[in-house]
Amino acid sequence: MLSPFLVHDKNLYLERYPTYQVNRSLQAWDAADEYLVNYLSEQALLNSKLTILVFNDNFGALSLNLTEHRVFAISDSFISHQGLKHNAEQNHLSLDEVKLLSSLDKLPAEPDLVLYKIPKSNSLLKEQLAQLRQVVSANTIFIAADKAKNIQSSTLKVFASYLGTTTTSLAVKKARLVFCQLDNKVQAANEQQFSQTKHWLLEQNSLDITNYANVFARDKLDIGARVFIDHLPTLSADSSKKIIDLGCGNGVIGLSVLNTAPQCQIHFVDESYMAVQSAKENVEHNFPDSFKHCQFSVDDCLTNIEENNVDIVLCNPPFHQQNATTDHIAWQMFNDSFKVLKKGGELRIVGNRQLGYHIKLKRIFGNCKLIASNKKFVILSAIKR
Ligand SMILES: C[S@@+](CC[C@H](N)C(=O)[O-])C[C@H]1O[C@@H](n2cnc3c(N)ncnc32)[C@H](O)[C@@H]1O
Structure with missing residues (x-):
């Protein structure tokens, strides 16, 4: 308005x-x-x-x-x-x-x-x-x-x-x-x-995670991210796929990919300067060899990312902006993902099951598959055909 x-x-x-x-x-x-x-x-x-x-x-x-x-x-x-x-x-x-x-x-x-x-x-x-x-x-x-x-x-x-x-x-x-x-x-x-930067250990893969003051899940791993990490796409150890960690926060999702496939080219994107800086330091510290083929950007969703160029987008979307609850960011993230994915590329997300993200994905991609679920969360996948 x-x-x-x-x-x-x-x-x-x-x-x-x-x-x-x-x-x-x-x-x-x-x-x-x-x-x-x-x-x-x-x-x-x-x-x-x-x-x-x-x-x-x-x-x-x-x-x-x-x-x-x-x-x-x-x-x-x-x-x-x-x-x-x-x-x-x-x-x-x-x-x-x-x-x-x-x-x-x-x-x-x-x-x-x-x-x-x-x-x-x-x-x-x-x-x-x-x-x-x-x-x-x-x-x-x-x-x-x-x-x-x-x-x-x-x-x-x-x-x-x-x-x-x-x-x-x-x-x-x-x-x-x-x-x-x-x-x-x-x-x-x-x-x-003392600075408000916090450190904790990501138990699933023993990674040392640094979080600047304003980073989402600064104190501990988000419960949605915990489920997501267990259901990421399967990649071979020598995979060099182009992947975006969209709304990366401290980068736990992309870091979990690097843990099994360290040659992947991961682009960490968030709208928070502190989040992007945290993700950057976390990759540099935990995967120094992967650091040179990863990228780090502040952006509004994927506004400034090249189209038709990415194999996989991974996303744990936010559901509020400042103090307002909204699903417009998730909607923009899914639309932008469709735009930047190559043909055959996959968007995989985690979401609270009540949010009905499958409806949005079906509307944008024409398809949506349930990968896993528990009482609270669903992991969904959509392919750009
Ligand atoms: C639910 S958190 C997920 C963080 C991290 N991936 C995780 O799983 O712990 C959502 C992230 O999206 C970011 N975000 C919010 N709006 C955004 C936008 N328009 N563009 C890019 N990132 C955004 C937030 O700063 C936050 O880090």
Whole structure:
């Protein structure tokens, strides 16, 4: 839905990205964005040109309100960055002064203002606040925002322990602001200084798995992935097939293929910068000889992948985008897989059995075979004929 984001003198028309989403009633901005933008204006905080860090701006509602300043838009989501660019174009706004940074990029020093949309992942919150601590000064103004129901006392404790004295605003339209005084008096406990990157052992094949803060199944193997790993296509040890691990997360699916067929050319693709980096490090560490014939890309599904060129796509699809439950990503992943597969190529997926993925696969591929199932999951295969 093209939703008018009208605050004071700026009228922005914003869309969620990708723009074809099935649930067209979802907005591209929320009450917390509105509250933040209003607050900046009411408090006259934008009267001179500032260096502003904007964290986790979903589709540009914050950054695109600030294009006359020097803005750094930091996100772990490639899709959010694409959404921001798309909405800038729609609104004829120049991005000359807006720099897009991934969650792995170095932050600019001594920003004047930090606008922080609180992420869903607590580990990403801690990781980003730890990074911020390194670059803010006592003069930096820090304001976070979210739906009031998501701001628990435990969340405020995290802000206080990483940044300094923390207070909150009254709730407006069920959103709340969080203010931190960056007085440098806080001495974060040693454990909080540690990076939120986690390591665990993939039992099925004893692989050492590294997970950056925002990676899906960062703490342990996903139950769907566990079933999937037991029902991957059978490959000979000397197979060199071209395979895509779509929505790779930490790369456990592709890594499990390399464990039996180390010469396969696997392309690990995800929309999370931290996921792709995790997968890259996991292949380099566990299969250094395979690393040179594997590829790693951030992408929105398979938008930038060559057509008719791949033997197998493996996928454990997501079923939400940011906080919204949706099946549009799975639908796009299956359509994109059809496009990139060679004739005779296979898409194999795992899915919660209630999601009815077999209907989508039959519609796109004209066929769908049940490979295995248990009470919760199905493993499905579709061939491009
Ligand atoms: C259910 S997780 C699966 C992760 C991993 N393959 C596993 O089995 O543990 C789905 C993954 O899809 C990624 N994802 C979500 N939307 C995407 C998109 N539009 N394009 C590419 N990847 C996406 C998420 O970041 C997440 O890592």
